[in-house]
Amino acid sequence: MPEVGAYDAKTHLPKLLERTQKGERFVITKHGRPVAELVPVTRADPESVRRTIADIRSFRETLRKRGVKIRGLLKKGESLRELAHQGHRY
CATH class of the missing domain: 3.40.1620 (YefM-like fold)
Structure with missing residues (x-):
């Protein structure tokens, strides 16, 4: 480059x-x-976005069948937002 x-x-x-x-x-x-x-802007391919969303839904269903709940992943006093942003630098 x-x-x-x-x-x-x-x-x-x-x-x-x-x-x-x-x-x-x-x-x-x-x-x-x-x-x-x-760098050039890349446009999202709508079909690729649909496939990704379908994959996420499938994964969520797999977790649900295994009995995994989001609240079970949180530490005491931790919010879902904090979990989602874990490791991010601002």
Whole structure:
């Protein structure tokens, strides 16, 4: 992936966006260190989304049949939100 300095990226952003739109990817650096990536937006394939949702529902049903309940996975005083965000960095 080609590297572009932050100043050059700012100066040539319209050209970089055109190239990115065509599928190219760039690493933007600041003082020679990578700080960001400029990548094309990917659109979700509706059929892929449907398959994923079906897989999740199937997995939930498997857990239900095994008697696994979400509340049983929570530690004392822990919320479902905290469990879902476990390991996230903000």
